[in-house]
Amino acid sequence: MWRRVASVSHLTFAHNSTVNKNACTFKCWEAFTTEIPRKEKTTYQTAKTPFITFVLGGPGSGKGTQCMKIVENFGFTHLSAGDLLRREIASNSADGIMILNTIKEGKIVPSELTIKLIQKEMESSDNYKFLIDGFPRSEDNRKAFEQIFGAEPDNVLFFDCPEDEMVKRVLNRNQGRVDDNIDTIKKRLKVFTALNLPVVNYYLEKGKLYKINGVGTVDEIYKQVHPVFSTFNFENQFCSEVLC
Numbered sequence: 035m036w037r038r039v040a041s042v043s044h045l046t047f048a049h050n051s052t053v054n055k056n057a058c059t060f061k062c063w064e065a066f067t068t069e070i071p072r073k074e075k076t077t078y079q080t081a082k083t084p085f086i087t088f089v090l091g092g093p094g095s096g097k098g099t100q101c102m103k104i105v106e107n108f109g110f111t112h113l114s115a116g117d118l119l120r121r122e123i124a125s126n127s128a129d130g131i132m133i134l135n136t137i138k139e140g141k142i143v144p145s146e147l148t149i150k151l152i153q154k155e156m157e158s159s160d161n162y163k164f165l166i167d168g169f170p171r172s173e174d175n176r177k178a179f180e181q182i183f184g185a186e187p188d189n190v191l192f193f194d195c196p197e198d199e200m201v202k203r204v205l206n207r208n209q210g211r212v213d214d215n216i217d218t219i220k221k222r223l224k225v226f227t228a229l230n231l232p233v234v235n236y237y238l239e240k241g242k243l244y245k246i247n248g249v250g251t252v253d254e255i256y257k258q259v260h261p262v263f264s265t266f267n268f269e270n271q272f273c274s275e276v277l278c
């Protein structure tokens with residue numbers, strides 16, 4: 035049982051943020067066909083503010099696996115920062131080689147680049163609930179996200195898993211990832227401890243962190259995850275702004 039029941043924050047992007055107007059593409063259309071004085075029929079567009087969950091944890095801690103279950107149960111859109119970067123490599127984009135070398139070294143891609151990819155996905159989505167998996171990786175990532183989006187995540191999941199278990203899982207993953215080898219894993223673990231754990235602690239201090247024991251079967255772990263979302267009333271995620 036969780037001791038703290040999280041409340042739904044009315045997260046709104048900063049007004050001077052480049053994403054602000056587009057953020058309101060997270061919308062649902064409601065047609066009110068009942069009679070309204072002086073207007074035969076009025077259509078209101080009400081916007082839903084994005085609900086953002088950061089999903090953190092070391093390499094192989096099970097972030098992607100648990101995200102799939104959250105998607106199935108709560109209708110989130112899953113944005114894995116690592117997948118978005120790998121897609122950039124595969125598309126032979128101008129940044130592809132730099133991203134590939136960074137991933138091979140287990141280092142962190144410049145914040146602006148990763149955020150641009152995340153932002154593009156969010157803006158082109160009809161959904162308003164997002165799991166951002168494997169980001170922010172560092173305090174620099176976190177601060178850049180908050181500055182660009184003008185917003186903080188609604189909540190943060192942290193999958194806490196011992197290193198030996200993470201190494202075992204990554205080495206058994208067999209998805210052909212260039213960073214799933216023992217040399218890169220050691221580097222990723224060092225980067226995780228040095229740069230990602232401070233982000234975890236930041237959200238712990240802010241009271242936004244849900245620490246999940248990442249050891250056990252997928253279903254046992256998901257039993258801890260489910261209540262985090264079932265306490266939220268997503269239907270309350272409306273903007274007060276009426277757009278038209």
Ligand SMILES: Nc1ncnc2c1ncn2[C@@H]1O[C@H](COP(=O)(O)OP(=O)(O)OP(=O)(O)O)[C@@H](O)[C@H]1O
Binds near residue numbers: 091093206249250
């Ligand atoms: N609870 C579990 N028990 C055993 N194996 C698991 C468990 N959860 C996930 N796995 C397996 O471990 C591997 C890593 O899981 P997953 O890809 O979800 O981790 P991740 O945190 O997203 O890792 P990365 O940060 O490297 O992307 C996968 O092969 C997955 O099937």
Ligand SMILES: O=c1ccn([C@@H]2O[C@H](COP(=O)(O)O)[C@@H](O)[C@H]2O)c(=O)[nH]1
Binds near residue numbers: 117140141168
């Ligand atoms: O925000 C991010 C996310 C990922 N990276 C790089 O990608 C790899 C793989 O990420 P996974 O989350 O394990 O799929 C990671 O080791 C980093 O090199 C990043 O730079 N920034």
Ligand SMILES: [Mg+2]
Binds near residue numbers: 168
């Ligand atoms: Mg993953």
